[in-house]
Amino acid sequence: MSVNEADMLLERIRNGDTKAFEQLYDRYSRLVFGIALRMLGDTASAEDVLQSLFFMLWTSPHRYRGGNFRAWLCRVARNRALDILRQRSAHVSAELTEDLVLDHATEDSLNHHLDRACVQAALAQLPAEQRVPIELGFFEGIPHEEIARRIATPLGTVKTRIRSGLHRLRKFLTPEVAP
Amino acid sequence: MSDHDLDLEQTALFALGCLNQEEAQAARRHLMNCTLCSDEYALLAPTGDALALSAESGAQEYTLPLRRVKKKLLAQIKPAKTTQFRWYQGIAAIACCIAIGASFWAYTRKSDDIHPTSQSADVRLSPQTVALLLAPGTKRYPLAHGTVLIDNHGLYLILTRLPALPPGHVFQAWTLAKGAKKMQPDRIFTDSLDDLTAIQLMANPATTSAVALSIEPSGGSLQPTTPALFVRRVG
Numbered sequence: 001m002s003v004n005e006a007d008m009l010l011e012r013i014r015n016g017d018t019k020a021f022e023q024l025y026d027r028y029s030r031l032v033f034g035i036a037l038r039m040l041g042d043t044a045s046a047e048d049v050l051q052s053l054f055f056m057l058w059t060s061p062h063r064y065r066g067g068n069f070r071a072w073l074c075r076v077a078r079n080r081a082l083d084i085l086r087q088r089s090a091h092v093s094a095e096l097t098e099d100l101v102l103d104h105a106t107e108d109s110l111n112h113h114l115d116r117a118c119v120q121a122a123l124a125q126l127p128a129e130q131r132v133p134i135e136l137g138f139f140e141g142i143p144h145e146e147i148a149r150r151i152a153t154p155l156g157t158v159k160t161r162i163r164s165g166l167h168r169l170r171k172f173l174t175p176e177v178a179p
Numbered sequence: 180m181s182d183h184d185l186d187l188e189q190t191a192l193f194a195l196g197c198l199n200q201e202e203a204q205a206a207r208r209h210l211m212n213c214t215l216c217s218d219e220y221a222l223l224a225p226t227g228d229a230l231a232l233s234a235e236s237g238a239q240e241y242t243l244p245l246r247r248v249k250k251k252l253l254a255q256i257k258p259a260k261t262t263q264f265r266w267y268q269g270i271a272a273i274a275c276c277i278a279i280g281a282s283f284w285a286y287t288r289k290s291d292d293i294h295p296t297s298q299s300a301d302v303r304l305s306p307q308t309v310a311l312l313l314a315p316g317t318k319r320y321p322l323a324h325g326t327v328l329i330d331n332h333g334l335y336l337i338l339t340r341l342p343a344l345p346p347g348h349v350f351q352a353w354t355l356a357k358g359a360k361k362m363q364p365d366r367i368f369t370d371s372l373d374d375l376t377a378i379q380l381m382a383n384p385a386t387t388s389a390v391a392l393s394i395e396p397s398g399g400s401l402q403p404t405t406p407a408l409f410v411r412r413v414g
Binding site: 021022030038039047050058071075116137138141142145147169 | 187188189191192195196197198199202222223225226227228229230231232234235236241244245247248249251252253255256257396397398399400
């Protein structure tokens, strides 16, 4: 489903079209559920995130203000899972901004053409010393100080590894979108 | 390592979403004034977003929870098919009631757990609903403008003289399961001022301890956002 198709479905949803809602759900529910399940580790909580997020899409579709819908959806799903993690633990990082219109990162086309398999393959190419802190930070919402403590590595080293790991990951992913 | 390298590292952490609240706000402010870090963020934020794609559920074993949630969502968002009984539709029902005879009237007049409004409206109900009211096993819980009915098959709301809905709003029923502390969203429906509405709720009558109704924004809500029109203990 292209970005434009998602936008068109959302426009129909704004007009109360339940078929469009079903189509959007069928296309993106696995992604939202997968993110929530990966972050929360239990099916019931992941279902709660999935249900509340799609219900919000139905009742408040204006919350999506444009940009890359899939990237926005991922951020909202992550933020909702972070809310639950925050209830479980004090060590949870800040939410990512959901307003992609104001976030010029949305101009990047990287996310448009990727899928699960190629991101997983790119992650697998990262050395563990970079991959582990990146995954802890993103999927468990752990702030960098806590990551450093958990993997018993100096904070400065963790920061450097996360940055260099993200650059390397970008390099692995970029050929997929080369024109 | 320069000070700016530290800022760039902080920007990478911000793009990944692993700064605490205060650090994230500071990073956001810094990005507004620093082109170098802003460019770094533009480069790395989509990479961070792409990480989420690796979690997409591909396993067939998750088909069931996905279907389950879809079913719940569709029940929430699709307005319940309300059965509206108007005068002209009620002719058959009236005939049916006449046939049922004086015993019906004696029964309902003696019964003080049905609101008078509901009694007069009941004459216009369908034969099935009259049968429901007459069934010995049916439990009735009166409301100011209607009745909650429970039988072995379901939980029903019979409502009349509902207030006019503001534009863009719906009525939403809520149910409280026995032992639960939080109301669960149930049917949503729209109705006009003078219509009698009979709807079957989704909740299991055997495990429901209370029923409520509120006015919610179109599409319904996950939690009530306005004071309840009524809350009725049942069961």
